[in-house]
Amino acid sequence: MERPVVYYVFDVLCSWCYGFSETMHQFHEDHKDSIDFRIMSGGMVLGEREGAIGDLPDAVKEGFKRVEEMSGRPFSAAFYEMLDKGEAQLSSLPGALALATLRTYQPDNAMAFAKRMQEAFYQEGLPPAQAATYGHCAEDFGMNSEDFMKLMVDKERLELVQKEFEVVKQWGITGFPTVVYQDKDKAYLLARGYVSREQLDENLKKIQELV
Incomplete structure (x- = not known):
């Protein structure tokens, strides 16, 4: 029997995804025996949006406090120090390449790795555009x-990630996190933006009653 699929569309640089990551991690743990989970990178910061963290608009910087208040997940002193220094470069591509790499070799750990990548940025204050940050994360999953880092820059990996960005765009997803529930040929929006665990469970229950 074909199992339903939950698509979690996130971005490594998305602060709301960081706030949501513990909720999504636990949701995955609780439902992975009955639902297939697939995590995708949305490509939030690419091209003209790439640049130094110090160039972020004030509204975005102020939003970090809002994420902390809503989710209860704090950003570290190391992260705020990086923010104040303003030199670290922001790009969604390295994180997307890292996720695609880990997903290839350890698909069952993809959700946990996404959470770990965000902790490297928002808790450890490691630069998100440097491959070494993700190599550091991969060590927690038994990889050298x-x-x-060599696997991350494989040409096929880049092509896979670019296709992934295009699929997310074709789906009309422009904000993160977004969670989609698919059962056979029908798809339902499970969450758009940050939601509590209670709300996520309630949304799932309502959708499953429909199908």
């Missing part, structure tokens, strides 16, 4: 950091 140098080998992992």
Whole structure:
């Protein structure tokens, strides 16, 4: 029997995804025996949006406090120090390449790895545009950091990630996090933006009653 699928569309740089990551991690743990989970990178910061963290609009910087209040997940002193220094570069591509790499070799750990990548940025204050940050994360999953960084820059990996960005765009998803529930040929929006665990469970229950 074909199992339903939950697509979690996130971005490594998305602060609301960081706030949501513990909720999504637990949701995955609780439902992975009956639902297939697939995590995708949305490509939030690419092209003209790439640049130094210090160039972020004040509204975005002020939004970090809102994320903390809503989710209860704090940003570290190391992150705020990086923000104040303003030099770290922001790009969604390295994180997307890292996720695609880990997903290829350890698909069952993709959700946990996405959470770990965001912790590297928002808790450890590691630069999100540097491959070494993701090599560091991969070590927690039993992979050699140098080998992992080489796998990240494989041409096929880049093509896969670019196709992933296009699929997300075709789906009309422009904000993160977004969670989609698919059962056979029908798809339902499970969450758009940050929601509590209670709301996520309630949304799932309502959708499952429909199908």
